[in-house]
Amino acid sequence: MENVPLLEKIGVVTVCGALSYIIVRHIWSFLKMGKEPIRVLVTGAAGQIGYALVPMIARGVMLGPDQPIILHLLDIEPAAEALEGVKMELIDSAFPLLEGVVATTDVIKACEGVDIAIMVGGFPRKEGMERKEVMSKNTSIYKAQASALEQHAAENCKILVVANPANTNALILKEFAPSIPEKNITCLTQLDHNRALGQISERLNVPVRDVKNVIIWGNHSSTQYPDVNHATVITSNGKKPVRELIADDYWLNSQFIATVQQRGAAIIKARKLSSALSAAGAACDHIRNWVFGTPKGTWVSMGVCSDGSYGIQPGLIYSFPVTCQNGEWSIVQGLKINEFSREKMDETAKELAEEKELAYSCLKDQANG
Numbered sequence: 001m002e003n004v005p006l007l008e009k010i011g012v013v014t015v016c017g018a019l020s021y022i023i024v025r026h027i028w029s030f031l032k033m034g035k036e037p038i039r040v041l042v043t044g045a046a047g048q049i050g051y052a053l054v055p056m057i058a059r060g061v062m063l064g065p066d067q068p069i070i071l072h073l074l075d076i077e078p079a080a081e082a083l084e085g086v087k088m089e090l091i092d093s094a095f096p097l098l099e100g101v102v103a104t105t106d107v108i109k110a111c112e113g114v115d116i117a118i119m120v121g122g123f124p125r126k127e128g129m130e131r132k133e134v135m136s137k138n139t140s141i142y143k144a145q146a147s148a149l150e151q152h153a154a155e156n157c158k159i160l161v162v163a164n165p166a167n168t169n170a171l172i173l174k175e176f177a178p179s180i181p182e183k184n185i186t187c188l189t190q191l192d193h194n195r196a197l198g199q200i201s202e203r204l205n206v207p208v209r210d211v212k213n214v215i216i217w218g219n220h221s222s223t224q225y226p227d228v229n230h231a232t233v234i235t236s237n238g239k240k241p242v243r244e245l246i247a248d249d250y251w252l253n254s255q256f257i258a259t260v261q262q263r264g265a266a267i268i269k270a271r272k273l274s275s276a277l278s279a280a281g282a283a284c285d286h287i288r289n290w291v292f293g294t295p296k297g298t299w300v301s302m303g304v305c306s307d308g309s310y311g312i313q314p315g316l317i318y319s320f321p322v323t324c325q326n327g328e329w330s331i332v333q334g335l336k337i338n339e340f341s342r343e344k345m346d347e348t349a350k351e352l353a354e355e356k357e358l359a360y361s362c363l364k365d366q367a368n369g
């Protein structure tokens with residue numbers, strides 16, 4: 001190139017640069033196009049968790065920064081206009097990963113071909129309402145949505161129930177969608193898990209990312225048992241048990257447990273609305289862990305169908321410590337359970353068995369008109 005005039009050299013370099021840019025862009029769009037969009041259903045999408053959750057999904061927080069998404073949004077007729085507003089905002093956000101939005105009040109259209117279903121929609125408890133009345137409204141919603149998912153969702157659809165009573169709604173869904181494998185139906189206790197991590201991190205003044213392996217056992221209710229007996233913190237001197245670092249069993253066995261159990265109520269008292277951004281974030285964490293796996297040596301908490309592990313009645317949707325690999329969860333086995341834990345784990349299981357009975361009696365009442 002020594003004898004080539006300067007202008008020509010610049011020309012060659014510019015052309016090579018432009019060609020490389022075009023090639024890299026083509027490879028990038030080929031790789032992106034290589035990924036089929038995933039259809040994610042969010043029910044109750046016009047509600048407050050829905051409003052926090054759908055932009056997270058569309059930004060790739062749940063399924064990664066290179067995964068195209070088609071969102072299916074379901075709500076009921078009275079919320080149809082608000083739902084349309086959510087769709088308009090999603091379009092206005094011009095999320096690069098978002099390849100389509102189906103916003104509908106038709107449950108069948110909403111469930112058509114979905115790969116992931118996040119069930120946030122439900123009937124909230126209103127002032128003066130009996131527990132049985134709330135249960136009755138939700139069991140009929142989840143029974144109907146079970147059939148729609150069974151008949152119209154993609155074959156291996158992963159389902160996460162968020163709406164309360166989350167464990168029992170998931171149980172109804174499981175019982176009325178017998179062809180959906182049990183392992184595909186879960187409920188959210190990652191929010192409680194995150195709350196427990198947050199409390200330990202605050203108390204020890206360590207980054208929350210360094211706190212590992214707390215457990216939420218049982219129901220997403222005030223009987224849940226947040227357990228730190230196996231929890232650790234990564235320190236500059238290696239991994240240390242949380243109990244050893246906190247060195248205050250009284251606090252861990254009383255105030256810590258009560259704070260996590262009552263956190264939902266505390267948020268409602270403070271915000272006059274129930275948790276939404278933390279619930280949406282936890283729903284993303286739950287699905288991300290499930291799809292991409294949990295890091296080695298770390299577990300999370302998920303409400304899953306009990307197989308009798310740790311003496312919990314088989315068939316209940318109970319929160320266990322789980323690890324995930326290749327898109328499947330498995331309950332962590334062999335953890336030592338002391339007498340204090342045993343009592344708390346049984347207490348929350350008892351509540352779930354009672355909720356199951358109540359749900360069935362509601363369904364019986366409905367069947368009898």
Ligand SMILES: NC(=O)c1ccc[n+]([C@@H]2O[C@H](COP(=O)([O-])OP(=O)(O)OC[C@H]3O[C@@H](n4cnc5c(N)ncnc54)[C@H](O)[C@@H]3O)[C@@H](O)[C@H]2O)c1
Binds near residue numbers: 049191
């Ligand atoms: N598991 C958890 O960790 C957790 C945490 C927070 C909240 N929650 C629960 O999540 C649910 C949603 O909370 P939110 O604050 O978004 O409530 P919200 O009332 O703001 O929204 C609920 C939405 O569901 C819709 N809906 C009602 N019936 C429906 C049906 N049959 N099909 C589809 N949509 C329907 C409503 O129209 C509303 O838009 C509540 O049950 C709440 O208690 C659970």
Ligand SMILES: O=C(O)C[C@H](O)C(=O)O
Binds near residue numbers: 191274
């Ligand atoms: O909606 C509620 O009752 C509380 C919610 O489940 C939460 O844990 O924040």
